[in-house]
Amino acid sequence: MDNKINVEELLGAFSFDGELENITQLHDGHINNTYRFDFREENGELNRYLVQELNTYVFKDHEGLMNNVLGVTSHMQKKILENGGDIKRECLCVYPAKDGKPFYMDGGNRCWRCYNFIYDAHSYQSVENEEVFFNAAESFGRFQQMLADYPIDSLVETIPNFHNTVSRFADFKKAVADNLSGRAEQVREEIDFVLDREEDCGILLKLLDDGKLPLRVTHNDTKLNNVMFDNETDKGICVVDLDTVMPGLSLYDFGDSIRFGANTAAEDEKDVSKVSLSLDYFRAYTKGYLSSAGNSLTKEEINQLAFSSKLMTLECGMRFLGDFINGDVYFKTAYPEHNLVRCRTQFALVADMEKKMDDMKNIVENCRKELGI
Ligand code: GN1
Ligand code: MG
Numbered sequence: 001m002d003n004k005i006n007v008e009e010l011l012g013a014f015s016f017d018g019e020l021e022n023i024t025q026l027h028d029g030h031i032n033n034t035y036r037f038d039f040r041e042e043n044g045e046l047n048r049y050l051v052q053e054l055n056t057y058v059f060k061d062h063e064g065l066m067n068n069v070l071g072v073t074s075h076m077q078k079k080i081l082e083n084g085g086d087i088k089r090e091c092l093c094v095y096p097a098k099d100g101k102p103f104y105m106d107g108g109n110r111c112w113r114c115y116n117f118i119y120d121a122h123s124y125q126s127v128e129n130e131e132v133f134f135n136a137a138e139s140f141g142r143f144q145q146m147l148a149d150y151p152i153d154s155l156v157e158t159i160p161n162f163h164n165t166v167s168r169f170a171d172f173k174k175a176v177a178d179n180l181s182g183r184a185e186q187v188r189e190e191i192d193f194v195l196d197r198e199e200d201c202g203i204l205l206k207l208l209d210d211g212k213l214p215l216r217v218t219h220n221d222t223k224l225n226n227v228m229f230d231n232e233t234d235k236g237i238c239v240v241d242l243d244t245v246m247p248g249l250s251l252y253d254f255g256d257s258i259r260f261g262a263n264t265a266a267e268d269e270k271d272v273s274k275v276s277l278s279l280d281y282f283r284a285y286t287k288g289y290l291s292s293a294g295n296s297l298t299k300e301e302i303n304q305l306a307f308s309s310k311l312m313t314l315e316c317g318m319r320f321l322g323d324f325i326n327g328d329v330y331f332k333t334a335y336p337e338h339n340l341v342r343c344r345t346q347f348a349l350v351a352d353m354e355k356k357m358d359d360m361k362n363i364v365e366n367c368r369k370e371l372g373i
Pocket of ligand 1: 028029030031032058220221223226241243244267316
């Protein structure tokens with residue numbers, strides 16, 4: 001996506017209150033382009049909006065996606081209001097375009113949407129202490145609880161087979177076979193790392209097929225920076241980035257959180273010796289998640305929490321490596337080897353989790369007992 005935006009056109013497309021004062025690009029995600037628009041009213045009041053360009057290469061069905069987002073946010077807003085909460089701080093709110101649609105297609109066929117900007121809140125790019133991660137877990141657990149009674153069949157799959165690790169594995173093998181960028185030869189070791197773990201890819205899907213794991217409404221992109229934390233209390237107040245809310249396994253959400261947050265290094269750390277799984281962070285997240293969502297989880301879901309962390313890390317690494325081999329067409333990259341660096345951190349983390357799998361399972365078991373679940 002190109003970075004130029006036609007401000008005049010966007011000002012005409014949505015109803016903003018006040019005079020435009022400032023536009024700031026926010027650089028959090030790997031997929032969409034995000035801006036904060038600041039408007040000043042005559043009485044001095046500042047109104048901030050989150051304006052986002054949806055990546056339509058990644059999300060082919062923008063209409064279905066925005067209907068999902070409208071549906072789940074309305075559902076959550078009702079619950080938040082019933083609990084006396086503040087929807088503009090605890091939930092994303094879609095501000096429709098002037099034509100009433102939840103998005104706006106500009107003259108260049110780019111898709112835009114507008115949300116409330118969550119005030120007095122911040123996000124984290126990495127876990128700073130156990131409490132932060134515990135609070136993130138509580139937020140994602142609560143999020144799942146709020147959507148537990150949402151009509152799952154009304155959701156479209158915004159990216160088909162998003163966490164289907166068997167089809168991800170097949171896509172990966174195809175990327176290697178096609179070798180569109182000609183880069184496959186230089187990453188033989190990384191390719192073999194994935195191929196050696198084919199069996200892991202089918203484990204959760206087999207449990208789902210056998211009726212041993214339930215399908216739920218899940219977030220599917222539970223990175224730490226998709227939670228907004230209150231500036232005063234540092235509690236997680238709002239889960240954002242709802243583009244991949246779809247039917248899925250609770251384990252996808254748990255595992256992906258661990259992948260990102262319990263890594264002692266950044267997702268794109270070049271020195272892989274810094275990468276490891278923090279068992280303390282793993283424990284903190286497990287406690288937070290089980291204390292908010294634990295009662296509704298089945299025994300088998302709890303049994304698979306540790307394994308799901310490894311599987312989601314493997315999946316993400318395989319996606320980064322596949323994209324590197326495809327020529328960096330999916331994830332935004334800041335330099336040519338970026339996806340390769342990212343996949344190496346993921347594989348180093350998988351290898352460390354394999355060593356620590358028994359410890360991780362014991363932690364889950366102890367947390368479960370402690371909480372009486
Ligand atoms: C993408 O957009 P962002 O940065 O929250 C990706 C996730 C990956 C993540 C890796 C729609 O998430 O699946 O886990 O990057 N989102 C999509 O950092 O592909
Ligand atoms: Mg995001």
